[in-house]
Amino acid sequence: MKIGHLAKSVGIDIQTVRYYESQGLLTEPNRMENGYRDFPVDSIKRLQFIKKAKLVGFTLKEIKELLAIQVTKDKHTCQEVKNFTQIKLDEINQKIKKLTEIESALKKIHSLCCGGSEKASHCSILQALES
Amino acid sequence: MKIGHLAKSVGIDIQTVRYYESQGLLTEPNRMENGYRDFPVDSIKRLQFIKKAKLVGFTLKEIKELLAIQVTKDKHTCQEVKNFTQIKLDEINQKIKKLTEIESALKKIHSLCCGGSEKASHCSILQALES
DNA sequence: ATTGACCCTATAGTATACTTTAGGGTTTAT
DNA sequence: ATAAACCCTAAAGTATACTATAGGGTCAAT
Numbered sequence: 589m590k591i592g593h594l595a596k597s598v599g600i601d602i603q604t605v606r607y608y609e610s611q612g613l614l615t616e617p618n619r620m621e622n623g624y625r626d627f628p629v630d631s632i633k634r635l636q637f638i639k640k641a642k643l644v645g646f647t648l649k650e651i652k653e654l655l656a657i658q659v660t661k662d663k664h665t666c667q668e669v670k671n672f673t674q675i676k677l678d679e680i681n682q683k684i685k686k687l688t689e690i691e692s693a694l695k696k697i698h699s700l701c702c703g704g705s706e707k708a709s710h711c712s713i714l715q716a717l718e719s
Numbered sequence: 720m721k722i723g724h725l726a727k728s729v730g731i732d733i734q735t736v737r738y739y740e741s742q743g744l745l746t747e748p749n750r751m752e753n754g755y756r757d758f759p760v761d762s763i764k765r766l767q768f769i770k771k772a773k774l775v776g777f778t779l780k781e782i783k784e785l786l787a788i789q790v791t792k793d794k795h796t797c798q799e800v801k802n803f804t805q806i807k808l809d810e811i812n813q814k815i816k817k818l819t820e821i822e823s824a825l826k827k828i829h830s831l832c833c834g835g836s837e838k839a840s841h842c843s844i845l846q847a848l849e850s
Numbered sequence: 851a852t853t854g855a856c857c858c859t860a861t862a863g864t865a866t867a868c869t870t871t872a873g874g875g876t877t878t879a880t
Numbered sequence: 881a882t883a884a885a886c887c888c889t890a891a892a893g894t895a896t897a898c899t900a901t902a903g904g905g906t907c908a909a910t
Contacts, residue, residue, distance in 0.1 A: 592856065602857090603899060611897090622906060624857055633845050640817045645776030648897070654821075657828060658842045666832065669842065673829040680822045684815060686771045690785075691811045697788060698804040701797065711789045711800065714764050723886065733887090734869060742867090753876060755887055779867070 589627045598635040605635070613638060613652050644683060693717045720758045729766040736766070744769060744783050775814060824848045 595602045608614050609625075614634060617625040634655065641651045654676065657669055664672075693716035701711045726733045739745050740756075745765060748756040765786065772782045785807065788800055795803075824847035832842045 590857075601899075604897085606858095607898060620857095622857075624906085630845065633848070637845060637848065641821060642897095643776055644814050644818050644821070645774055654844050657844055669832055670829055673825045677822060677825050677829065680818050680825070683775050684818050684822070687775050687811055687815050687818070690772060690775070691808060691815070694804045694808050694811065698801055698808065701800055713785050713788055714761065714768060717764070717768065721887075732869080735867085737888095738868060751887095753887075755876085773867095 589629060589631065591625050591627065594627050594631055594635070597632055598639065600635065600639065608635070608638065608648075611648055611652070613648060613655065689717065720760060720762065722756050722758065725758050725762055725766070728763055729770065731766065731770065739766070739769065739779075742779055742783070744779060744786065820848065 591602050591605055595605050605614070609616065614627075614631060617627045617631070620626050637655070638648075638651050641654065642648075646654070653672070657672065658664060690713075693713050696716040696719070697711060697713065722733050722736055726736050736745070740747065745758075745762060748758045748762070751757050768786070769779075769782050772785065773779075777785070784803070788803065789795060821844075824844050827847040827850065828842060828844065
């Protein structure tokens with residue numbers, strides 16, 4: 589799969605794909621005779637995951653670590669993987685909690701703010717977070 | 720409240736507080752006679768919100784917009800606020816969804832990967848996302 | 851065979867969000 | 881009164897994550 593096709597099917601820029609490769613987020617693709625990159629199909633999933641993880645505030649460095657999770661004799665032991673995934677699970681729960689707080693504040697604003705008879709007393713996000 | 724106290728109680732750097740002020744995320748604080756900034760107490764909540772929103776992937780620009788939500792005659796109408804909060808609520812739900820996907824993949828890895836009799840077939844995050 | 855749509859590398863430039871430095875004044879405790 | 885801890889501005893520097901540019905080769909269709 590050529591880089592243009594890959595980039596398009598994930599909805600990112602070709603340059604960005606090359607950048608991710610340079611940063612070690614994509615394993616080095618095979619090359620065709622002419623030197624063009626030939627990506628395996630699962631690069632799509634890899635890039636989709638990167639996109640997803642970026643959206644929720646993970647850095648490329650963190651995403652690289654997430655993608656690197658695997659139990660292999662010479663790399664990571666079970667216990668290492670368990671420890672690492674537990675840390676990441678905690679982080680994710682933190683994020684979900686924060687998002688839920690912001691969500692409920694926005695919901696308050698959305699539903700109460702402009703009800704007509706309601707006073708505009710929940711119309712800032714900080715006020716809505718408090719109540 | 721002096722900047723050092725404020726920064727410390729939120730757990731961020733003094734310089735960062737000044738930077739946020741310069742970017743319009745904090746309203747300009749009053750000055751004491753000596754020129755020192757005198758922050759209102761609610762700056763703490765403002766900064767805590769900024770911290771929270773940054774953690775889940777919002778940019779300073781977006782955070783500024785969230786902090787600016789209010790219904791006022793000369794600024795934003797009810798409908799504008801409703802529209803804006805709805806867009807943000809959708810974004811937040813997207814983020815929560817992505818996080819939940821990553822979470823369940825990590826949970827799979829965490830619980831299945833090293834069970835002993837289990838094959839290491841869910842030991843990469845991409846594999847875990849699929850199943 | 852030539853045009854347009856691809857691909858390549860290498861390097862420079864940009865946006866965002868800080869972080870550090872320089873150079874200086876203020877306050878608090880001893 | 882002096883040192884340590886605090887505050888100020890302005891400007892430069894850094895890290896991250898792209899994004900664009902230059903200069904060139906490849907491929908598919910006309």
